[in-house]
Amino acid sequence: MTTANRRSVLQLTAAMGAGALAGAASAATPSGAGKPVFDVPRVFIPIVGSDAVFPVRRIYCIGRNYAAHALERGSDPSREPPFFFQKPTDAIQVVARGVTVDHPYPPLTHNYHHEIELVAALGRGGRDIPLERALDCVFGYAVGLDMTRRDLQNEMAAQKKPWEIGKSFDHSAVISPLHLASAGGFTKGAIWLKVNGQIRQTSDLSKMLWSVAEQISRLSQSSELFPGDIIYSGTPENVGPVVAGDLMTGHIDGLDDINVKVV
Numbered sequence: 001m002t003t004a005n006r007r008s009v010l011q012l013t014a015a016m017g018a019g020a021l022a023g024a025a026s027a028a029t030p031s032g033a034g035k036p037v038f039d040v041p042r043v044f045i046p047i048v049g050s051d052a053v054f055p056v057r058r059i060y061c062i063g064r065n066y067a068a069h070a071l072e073r074g075s076d077p078s079r080e081p082p083f084f085f086q087k088p089t090d091a092i093q094v095v096a097r098g099v100t101v102d103h104p105y106p107p108l109t110h111n112y113h114h115e116i117e118l119v120a121a122l123g124r125g126g127r128d129i130p131l132e133r134a135l136d137c138v139f140g141y142a143v144g145l146d147m148t149r150r151d152l153q154n155e156m157a158a159q160k161k162p163w164e165i166g167k168s169f170d171h172s173a174v175i176s177p178l179h180l181a182s183a184g185g186f187t188k189g190a191i192w193l194k195v196n197g198q199i200r201q202t203s204d205l206s207k208m209l210w211s212v213a214e215q216i217s218r219l220s221q222s223s224e225l226f227p228g229d230i231i232y233s234g235t236p237e238n239v240g241p242v243v244a245g246d247l248m249t250g251h252i253d254g255l256d257d258i259n260v261k262v263v
């Protein structure tokens with residue numbers, strides 16, 4: 001990268017850090033805490049063109065955010081209010097540029113599904129963020145896979161139990177390095193997923209029912225958002241199963257493809 005580009009990365013990173021300090025302290029910040037009895041690893045996402053890394057605080061995901069996917073999941077594709085769920089922060093599996101990463105087939109499932117998604121990573125947070133300022137919070141974007149144990153999700157939903165076990169498990173939040181956000185955000189462009197070279201999912205970001213800006217604004221009404229929060233913005237139609245040996249290639253226009261082999 002050029003010196004000018006590197007400088008802009010550093011300036012943006014510094015500006016985002018200042019914004020974080022200006023905000024309220026996270027509720028998790030200890031006061032007068034003693035020495036931890038052991039270390040818990042923190043989770044980071046690489047940033048394209050920078051030696052700096054993005055620390056992950058929370059992983060939010062929106063459900064049924066493309067009409068055709070809402071239909072295939074048996075719900076109303078009209079703009080019903082968005083709903084969100086979370087994955088544990090350490091569910092992140094980073095897929096570095098130009099590398100095929102081994103992704104372990106998880107336990108308990110016999111119907112393991114891919115969901116290709118745009119991910120927005122926040123460098124600023126807040127409460128009740130107005131729509132017109134929401135994209136100012138975005139630090140960068142990435143290609144993500146919201147990997148899903150569909151059989152477990154469906155079984156739990158049928159019993160009216162929380163379907164967390166279908167969504168929240170080790171390595172279930174696959175993500176590429178972050179590209180710095182540019183003005184206007186990602187509101188259109190191709191999004192697709194191939195398995196073993198065959199197209200499985202293909203759509204356009206413009207078909208999202210709720211834009212990234214709307215997702216940020218909505219989420220900030222229910223929880224204060226903070227730097228380090230990331231949002232998986234929903235998957236288009238034709239989710240489906242993968243098995244050990246399958247190679248997934250994920251693409252979003254303007255970002256790096258990801259290559260993930262199920263093992």
Ligand code: MN
Pocket residue numbers: 061062063115117146232234235
């Ligand atoms: Mn999803």
